[in-house]
Amino acid sequence: xxxxxxxxxxxxxxxxxxxxxxxLKAKKWVKGRENIFSELEAVVRNQKNIVWFHCASLxxxxxxxxxxxxxxxxxxxxxILLTFFSAxxxxxxxxxxxxxxVFYLPADTTSNAKKFINLVNPIKVVxxxxxxxxxxxxxxxxxxxxxxxxxxxxxxxxxxxKYQWFAKQLKNVxxxxxxxxxxxxxxxxxxxxxxxxxxxxxxDGVVANxxxxxxxxxxxxxxxxxxxxxxxSTWAKDEMILIQYIKNxxxxxxxxxxxxxxxxxxxxxxxxxxxxxxxxxxxxxxxxVLIIDSIxxxxxxxxxxxxxxxxxxxxxGIHNILEAASFGLAVIFGxxxxxxxxxxxxxxxxxxxxxSNYEExxxxxxxxxxxxxxxxxxxxxENSGATNKILGLI
Numbered sequence: 001x002x003x004x005x006x007x008x009x010x011x012x013x014x015x016x017x018x019x020x021x022x023x024l025k026a027k028k029w030v031k032g033r034e035n036i037f038s039e040l041e042a043v044v045r046n047q048k049n050i051v052w053f054h055c056a057s058l059x060x061x062x063x064x065x066x067x068x069x070x071x072x073x074x075x076x077x078x079x080i081l082l083t084f085f086s087a088x089x090x091x092x093x094x095x096x097x098x099x100x101x102v103f104y105l106p107a108d109t110t111s112n113a114k115k116f117i118n119l120v121n122p123i124k125v126v127x128x129x130x131x132x133x134x135x136x137x138x139x140x141x142x143x144x145x146x147x148x149x150x151x152x153x154x155x156x157x158x159x160x161x162k163y164q165w166f167a168k169q170l171k172n173v174x175x176x177x178x179x180x181x182x183x184x185x186x187x188x189x190x191x192x193x194x195x196x197x198x199x200x201x202x203x204d205g206v207v208a209n210x211x212x213x214x215x216x217x218x219x220x221x222x223x224x225x226x227x228x229x230x231x232x233s234t235w236a237k238d239e240m241i242l243i244q245y246i247k248n249x250x251x252x253x254x255x256x257x258x259x260x261x262x263x264x265x266x267x268x269x270x271x272x273x274x275x276x277x278x279x280x281x282x283x284x285x286x287x288x289v290l291i292i293d294s295i296x297x298x299x300x301x302x303x304x305x306x307x308x309x310x311x312x313x314x315x316x317g318i319h320n321i322l323e324a325a326s327f328g329l330a331v332i333f334g335x336x337x338x339x340x341x342x343x344x345x346x347x348x349x350x351x352x353x354x355x356s357n358y359e360e361x362x363x364x365x366x367x368x369x370x371x372x373x374x375x376x377x378x379x380x381x382e383n384s385g386a387t388n389k390i391l392g393l394i
């Protein structure tokens with residue numbers, strides 16, 4: 001089975017290299033890994049007390065961020081190596097002050113895993129949520145380096161609970177910090193007891209974000225005089241429904257922060273919106289649609305909203321709804337939310353609604369016109385504290 005796994009990794013790399021000829025993300029994925037070992041060796045040679053954190057992308061980084069921040073406070077002499085699998089995570093966070101070094105993760109081949117771990121020689125390793133790279137895990141186990149899986153979620157349909165070989169790979173994990181009881185039960189069902197139900201560290205991150213949020217003067221000015229709906233991490237399918245609603249409801253203000261900026265000119269044309277990069281204190285009042293074309297603002301923009309729509313639900317899955325809920329906003333999203341515990345919980349608590357079309361969106365907004373903010377705020381507060389549970393054991 002390991003041979004099949006290694007072949008699948010090789011095929012993936014070949015596919016990405018072919019795609020890089022015409023796809024920008026794939027090109028960044030490939031280019032970012034060129035000369036990676038020589039660059040890595042140049043900065044970590046003779047360094048000590050390196051702790052390696054790995055995230056797949058930006059969403060996982062947000063889960064790992066509270067842990068890294070708190071870990072650095074507890075261990076000021078330790079150095080942080082942060083790796084990403086995806087180009088989107090790396091490109092946005094490559095200069096983060098949280099880490100001493102930020103790199104792409106080389107593909108999970110046996111030779112790469114050996115070379116990477118021998119170069120870095122970490123004293124402990126933390127992988128976030130869904131990341132399980134079996135050759136890296138195997139090498140860490142062979143070298144007796146503690147390996148922690150953090151903010152992990154398991155589901156019945158995953159390969160670990162279908163095939164013995166995959167279940168066996170989990171023996172290389174020193175300790176699991178799972179988000180929920182169901183994940184713990186699944187681990188227990190295949191013979192594992194080295195887990196803690198710690199919860200989701202993102203709650204700690206969004207709580208910290210609300211304590212002293214950065215002020216964004218133009219957005220604050222824009223949102224003062226009208227009810228403002230924040231549309232975060234939207235995709236084209238989200239925007240089709242939202243634009244229809246915007247045209248029919250000019251009485252509101254709308255802030256749209258698309259997940260990717262590739263289609264922003266079309267979004268601007270369809271919505272008659274103003275780009276944030278072109279906004280000033282005078283023209284901010286000439287439209288009721290403000291389009292955020294800058295990275296890194298969304299998590300604090302929610303402080304100016306009365307209601308949030310979160311994108312991704314018409315694609316592979318919704319984006320972060322906790323950032324909005326932490327400011328007391330009700331949240332609306334598309335139909336693909338079932339893999340997100342927080343979405344299910346907030347729906348049950350009447351703090352969120354899922355929609356599939358324009359009529360349902362319109363109805364949901366009407367329902368949330370009178371929303372008790374304590375529903376969202378209490379939910380965030382009740383589920384915070386995962387970071388302290390994790391740090392107590394790593």
